[in-house]
Amino acid sequence: MAITYDVRGDETVLIGSIRGSLALEDVSSLHVNLLKSLAEQPTALLLDLSAMHVTDPLALSVFSATTRQAARWPETPVLLFGPPPPTRELLNGSAYRRLIVLGGLAEARARLAEDPGAGPRVFEELLPVRGAARHARDLATDACLRWDLPHLAGPASLIANELVGNVVDHAHTMMTLRLSLLPRYLTVAVRDGSPVEVRLPVDVPLDARRGRGLMLVDATAHAWGCVLTADGKVVWASLRR
Incomplete structure (x- = not known):
């Protein structure tokens, strides 16, 4: 069988x-x-x-x-x-x-x-429009301050900005931003409707205007990755608490 x-x-x-x-x-x-x-x-x-x-x-x-x-x-x-x-x-x-x-x-x-293990989470549905990345930054900063993690506000807002901006620039679909406070990590994840996996670009200078978002995520996060879903994908990144 x-x-x-x-x-x-x-x-x-x-x-x-x-x-x-x-x-x-x-x-x-x-x-x-x-x-x-x-x-x-x-x-x-x-x-x-x-x-x-x-x-x-x-x-x-x-x-x-x-x-x-x-x-x-x-x-x-x-x-x-x-x-x-x-x-x-x-x-x-x-x-x-x-x-x-x-x-x-x-x-x-x-x-x-x-040991349920689940911590607080923040969800937000976002349109693929200009201003979505700025809103994602604000949500990440607010969550970090509310969870008494001010030292992670900068890194988390940067990651949220780049992941959401990537959807706006490339996937052009509705997206869900999720921030989760876990026992060891703060995670930032963005789910979109495109099945195209994201990959770290090669030979893109850090001072380039475009194409450096994932390089910044890679340099900032403890770990990151892309997981396909039934109707698209989730790109996630974690920061040590």
């Missing part, structure tokens, strides 16, 4: 159900789908493995890769639950010791209740 992935929302938590036989050829497509779930920036991603069987044990590395991305951004807990005994035995191996594997959905919810 081919692998399938279905996801449903439950308040701010996403629950993904993986069904079928997991083989190496399924890893790439499943990883993309899991990253799309993370791009929704839920407070947690819970993965139901009760109907999943493993054809090739190496394919389980998809969960390690997803968990590593989640730790970088959006710092979302990824919990696996309900694997059949043979799969549970494989996940108990040393290669997967960083994964959180639980017995069922109730146990996963209880784990989240002990």
